[in-house]
Amino acid sequence: MIEPDLTQPIPEGIERVHMIGIGGSGMSGIAHMLLDEGVRVSGSDRSGSATVDALVTHGATVAVGHDAANLPADVDAVVVTSALWPTNPELVAAQERGIPVLHRSQALHLLARGKRLVAVAGAHGKTTSTGMVVWALHRLDAGASYVNGGTIAGLGGSSGHGPSDLFVLEADESDGSFLLYDVAVALVTNVDTDHLDHYGTPGAFDAAFAQFADAASEAVVISSDDAGARRVRDLMHHERVVTFGEREDADVRVVEVETGAGIHCVVEHAGERHAIAMDVVGHHNAVNAAGAFAVLLQLGIAPAAAAEALSSFAGTGRRFESHGERRGVRVYDDYAHHPAEVEAALAGARTVLGGGRLIAVHQPHLYSRTRDMATEFAAAYERLADHTIVLDVYGAREDPIPGVTGALVSNAFADDAKVDFLPDWQAAADRVGEIAQDGDLVMTLSCGDVYRIIPQLLESLEATDGDG
Numbered sequence: 001m002i003e004p005d006l007t008q009p010i011p012e013g014i015e016r017v018h019m020i021g022i023g024g025s026g027m028s029g030i031a032h033m034l035l036d037e038g039v040r041v042s043g044s045d046r047s048g049s050a051t052v053d054a055l056v057t058h059g060a061t062v063a064v065g066h067d068a069a070n071l072p073a074d075v076d077a078v079v080v081t082s083a084l085w086p087t088n089p090e091l092v093a094a095q096e097r098g099i100p101v102l103h104r105s106q107a108l109h110l111l112a113r114g115k116r117l118v119a120v121a122g123a124h125g126k127t128t129s130t131g132m133v134v135w136a137l138h139r140l141d142a143g144a145s146y147v148n149g150g151t152i153a154g155l156g157g158s159s160g161h162g163p164s165d166l167f168v169l170e171a172d173e174s175d176g177s178f179l180l181y182d183v184a185v186a187l188v189t190n191v192d193t194d195h196l197d198h199y200g201t202p203g204a205f206d207a208a209f210a211q212f213a214d215a216a217s218e219a220v221v222i223s224s225d226d227a228g229a230r231r232v233r234d235l236m237h238h239e240r241v242v243t244f245g246e247r248e249d250a251d252v253r254v255v256e257v258e259t260g261a262g263i264h265c266v267v268e269h270a271g272e273r274h275a276i277a278m279d280v281v282g283h284h285n286a287v288n289a290a291g292a293f294a295v296l297l298q299l300g301i302a303p304a305a306a307a308e309a310l311s312s313f314a315g316t317g318r319r320f321e322s323h324g325e326r327r328g329v330r331v332y333d334d335y336a337h338h339p340a341e342v343e344a345a346l347a348g349a350r351t352v353l354g355g356g357r358l359i360a361v362h363q364p365h366l367y368s369r370t371r372d373m374a375t376e377f378a379a380a381y382e383r384l385a386d387h388t389i390v391l392d393v394y395g396a397r398e399d400p401i402p403g404v405t406g407a408l409v410s411n412a413f414a415d416d417a418k419v420d421f422l423p424d425w426q427a428a429a430d431r432v433g434e435i436a437q438d439g440d441l442v443m444t445l446s447c448g449d450v451y452r453i454i455p456q457l458l459e460s461l462e463a464t465d466g467d468g
Helices: 025-036 050-058 089-097 104-112 126-139 202-214 227-235 283-298 303-310 339-350 367-384 407-411 425-435 450-463
Strands: 016-020 040-045 061-064 077-080 101-103 116-121 145-152 157-160 166-170 185-188 219-223 241-245 252-259 263-269 272-278 321-326 329-334 358-362 387-390 419-421 441-445
Touching (some): 025 040, 025 157, 077 104, 104 145, 116 126, 116 202, 126 185, 185 283, 202 219, 241 283, 283 339, 358 425, 358 450, 367 407, 387 407, 425 450
Parallel strands (some): 040 061, 185 219
Antiparallel strands (some): 145 157, 252 263, 263 272
16 A cells, blocks of 8 residues: 655646556546546556446546556656555656656546535545535536546436536545545545554544544534544534534434335424435435535525435445346345445345345455454344355455454354355355345445456356255
């Protein structure tokens, strides 16, 4: 993992950039935005994907695999993520040639410069919350530009240009880069301690969120329910703070939440009540809607119009995303990679489960998180899933830690009959095919590459009888 150098000056008049890891959820959105602005974009990714194909169709030049030869001769800047290894040959070549190396947050800062910026941060829910705000502004013809960490249903992408001065983005707290932006309205969904590989202590993590919130020039919208958000609130000094959630003292309070195939709820604000109905699942998304509603009010949107616009939101990519059905077994994918996110995702899935069983396929993300939270992951899966298949760790930006494998999670189950540790993906898919029955729901969970197992899951379901 590299530490971003956010002091690196952003060159003026950038005409050509090279993006290492261009196929990532955040990087690809930035790449599309740069292409729209007439910037020539090249890049590389470790494997091909539909995201890479879409970038090539849009005009980018993308190499599969990392090699110093991929770096163009006339590039003005190289854009990277913190997940990059310091030994990446393209990064090393850029440094040797004296080419400015920008963190992706700096590229976002460049795109958003001069705009009225809404930045959404939080340990969980920020992609969905960002999507809600963007979608509502789209429905209201507000013309916002945006970059999100997932595709927004109905918009067909994770980024887009708009004619107004509004810009909405998902801000990444993992490496501190969310402190770079010139924010007008900040939304903090929650503050579950994470990313201690960067921050060192929970106190430093909270302090970074307080710094992010206090820097907002207009308003801060922050959860009233989340304990971490309340800790951050106590550290803040902002004059304009709007709280949202289910607590009685929330400025925007969500009540009468009904969950099922969608969610129905009422938001209360300033003595008025407004109904919201969305085609997404999970109680947590009613709370996310309250946060998005509060942001829209800070942007000058009338409450009734905000509620109506939010009601047509249909979700974001990799958030309880359906991938089809085989012999009566539904297959979904979700980005959840923290115990609290897993709990919310599984609880949401159970609201649409019916009489079947919930089978989870968990890919642990990061060696440090697996080491530190294996017991919490196991407790969430054992309580809310009927059976769990645990894969091995997706290390992403981290080097392996001796003794840390997916077995740490499976071994933490109290009932070992409810879990299998199967690092071989085909064996995992075959096990799902063996135990899944008509009416069951299979769900992959991770922000790694677990979604790539879905074709194997579907094939195994087709090839087996599923007599459980």
